[in-house]
Amino acid sequence: MCTVCxxxxxxxxxxxxxxxxxxxxxxxxxxxxxxxxxPAGVAVPGMSQERLIEIETDILxxxxxxxxxxxxxxxxxxAFAVNLVSSPGSGKTTLLCKTIEHLAQxxxxxxxxxxxxxxxxDRIRATGAPAIQVNTGKGCHLxxxxxxxxxxxxxxxxxxxxxxxxxxxxxCPAAFDLGEDCKxxxxxxxxGEDKPLKYPDMFTAARLAILNKVDLAPYCDVDLDxxxxxxxxxxxxxxxxxxxxxxxxxxxxxxxxLNARRAEKILQRAAE
Amino acid sequence: MHEMSLCEGIRSVIEGATDRxxxxxxxxxxxxxxxxxxxxxxxxxxxxxxxxxEGADLVFIDLPGHALCYDCVKEVEIMNRLDPCPTCGGxxxxxxxxxxxxxxxxxxx
Ligand SMILES: Nc1nc2c(ncn2[C@@H]2O[C@H](COP(=O)(O)OP(=O)(O)O)[C@@H](O)[C@H]2O)c(=O)[nH]1
Ligand SMILES: [Mg+2]
Ligand SMILES: [Zn+2]
Numbered sequence: 001m002c003t004v005c006x007x008x009x010x011x012x013x014x015x016x017x018x019x020x021x022x023x024x025x026x027x028x029x030x031x032x033x034x035x036x037x038x039p040a041g042v043a044v045p046g047m048s049q050e051r052l053i054e055i056e057t058d059i060l061x062x063x064x065x066x067x068x069x070x071x072x073x074x075x076x077x078x079a080f081a082v083n084l085v086s087s088p089g090s091g092k093t094t095l096l097c098k099t100i101e102h103l104a105q106x107x108x109x110x111x112x113x114x115x116x117x118x119x120x121x122d123r124i125r126a127t128g129a130p131a132i133q134v135n136t137g138k139g140c141h142l143x144x145x146x147x148x149x150x151x152x153x154x155x156x157x158x159x160x161x162x163x164x165x166x167x168x169x170x171x172c173p174a175a176f177d178l179g180e181d182c183k184x185x186x187x188x189x190x191x192g193e194d195k196p197l198k199y200p201d202m203f204t205a206a207r208l209a210i211l212n213k214v215d216l217a218p219y220c221d222v223d224l225d226x227x228x229x230x231x232x233x234x235x236x237x238x239x240x241x242x243x244x245x246x247x248x249x250x251x252x253x254x255x256x257x258l259n260a261r262r263a264e265k266i267l268q269r270a271a272e
Numbered sequence: 273m274h275e276m277s278l279c280e281g282i283r284s285v286i287e288g289a290t291d292r293x294x295x296x297x298x299x300x301x302x303x304x305x306x307x308x309x310x311x312x313x314x315x316x317x318x319x320x321x322x323x324x325x326e327g328a329d330l331v332f333i334d335l336p337g338h339a340l341c342y343d344c345v346k347e348v349e350i351m352n353r354l355d356p357c358p359t360c361g362g363x364x365x366x367x368x369x370x371x372x373x374x375x376x377x378x379x380x381x
Contacts, residue, residue, distance in 0.1 A: 053290055055375040059281045059299070140274055172274035175306065175373075200353045201306045204367055234353070236342035236364035 032118050032133035033149060063176055066144030070151060070179025074162065078269060080262040081162035083142075083178050085202055086186035087195075088168030091212040093120045095186065095245040096163055100127045102255045107157035111150045111164045113142040120165060130154055141173040142166050148179075161262065170199040181265060182207035189217050193226040200234040208239040208257065215244040275311040278373065279319035285375050286325050294325040296379035303337035304353055304370035325378075337370030 058064060074081050084092045096110060110131040112120040121133035132150045134142060147164060156162060164180060166173040174183075185206035187195060190213060196203045203209060209231050217224060228240050241257060243250035286294060297316075301307050313330055320326050336349050343362030356363050 051380060053378040053380060055285060055289060055377050057285050057375050059278050059285070059373040059375060062281055062284055139277070141277070143277070171306065172277075175274060175371075176277075197354060201304070201371075233363050236366050 032121060032135065033146065033153075060175065060177075063144045066148050067177035067179040070144060070148050073148075073151065074156075074179060074181070075269065077156050078159045078266060079156050079162050080160075080258075080265050081164060081178075081180040082258075083164045083166055083173070083180035083183045084186060085166045085170075085173045085183055085206065086168060086188075087170045087191065090168075090186040090188040090191065091245050092165045092168070092186050093123055095210070095212060095243070096165060097123060097127050098245050098248070098251060099163070099255070099258075100124070100129045102251055103161065103258075106259075107160035109154040109156055109160060109162055111142075111147060111154070111162070113146070113165060113167045115139070115167060136167055140167055140169050140171075141176050142178055143176050144178055159262070159266070161258065170195070170202050174201040174205045181261065184208045184210060186210045186212050187227065187231075188213040189222045189224065189227070190220050193223055193230055196227070196230040196234050203231055203238065204235045206235065206238060208241065209235075210254065211240065211242045212245055214242045214249060215247045275308060275315040276319065278307070278312060279315040282316070282375060283319055283323055283325065286378060287323060290378060290380055291324060292380040294328045294378050294380050296329045296331060297325060298331045298333060298376040298378075300333045300335050300372055300374040300376050302335045302370040302372035303351070304367050305373050306371070307373060333376060335370065335372050338368045339365035339370075340368050341365055 084096070086092055093112075100108065108129060110121070110124045110129055112124060112131055112133045113136060114120060114133070115136050115138070117135070118133040121131040124131035132153050134146050134150050136142065136146070142164065151162070154162070164178055183206045185203050185208070187209055189211060211224060211227055214224065224242060231238055231240055239257065241250055241254050243254055245251075282297065282299075286297070301309070309332055316330050320328060337351065337353070338347055339350050340347050341357040341360060341362050342364040344357060344360035346357070346359050347368060348358050348365070350358065350365065353367070355365075357365060
């Protein structure tokens, strides 16, 4: 049940049978969700007598309400959610598959965002982990509403990790809060040391940057220290880990980073 | 770009606020909000079609970008995201505000 949009019982099956004014519908297989097809939403207009109406509202206020609901739901479950953002092909799905292997003892679930196809959710499900694909259609980012519905289908266990792989895009996902505990930016070493400077917002919004594909560093003349300098220039507080999802280098540090964050959240909750 | 989604957000706020004809919409946009104003204007015209704000003027009010310098620990105002600290010349600045995207007010008839 979506408490914010009130769009009713978002069951997997049956959802496509009734009209839905959010412009999305379910794919019959695995409950994958498709956005960006339906009619625009209808709002209920209010009244005002003034010629100038003060609004003072964030443009993304609606998204932020969905995100807040998601955050509350995650808090009540003691679940730790990360929003993985990067350009396409940096290795998000590969890293997730490897991460799932390393976290065999911890309950987790995955939300996969792409414009089209269920390829990535299929890759995750092949590891045995529960995953749901969200197709954004034309949309260049996931939003709080999409993630709220996806979470309903995942039946998150207490204390789990929720990994949200955003649409591959270094710009737009930075602005859309999904209710996650933190954003993690993945940057593969073949993308160029200047990317944090060219797309600063994403790296400023991230708590951790993963420099992935370090196994390729010897072949591409890259300066890993310069990557780190540029990342700290746009976000002096960012954590940085050098990883190869292919060889497993740096995976232990990444897993311990994740577990430390989850522990922090549990402590915070206990203190409240 | 996400300017289309922003305009859908603007439309839904407007439709929730009034059913009168809107002639002007004023937005406050922070310097670091990452908004491409030309793209936003274009998307605005398209998205407002068929709404009370169809054909409305879009006015931008720019808000300054502030940052905290990790070298001299002062809060400073900068024009561009990659500018050095105007106080100490340092290059490690954390934006503090400047990412605002707000609808300020509507003019209606
Ligand atoms: N050499 C190398 N290749 C990688 C690594 N991680 C991912 N890849 C490859 O990069 C390509 C894109 O990976 P994918 O996980 O689909 O990226 P996504 O679009 O960010 O989800 C695939 O061919 C992966 O095998 C890595 O650490 N090293
Ligand atoms: Mg992927
Ligand atoms: Zn300074």
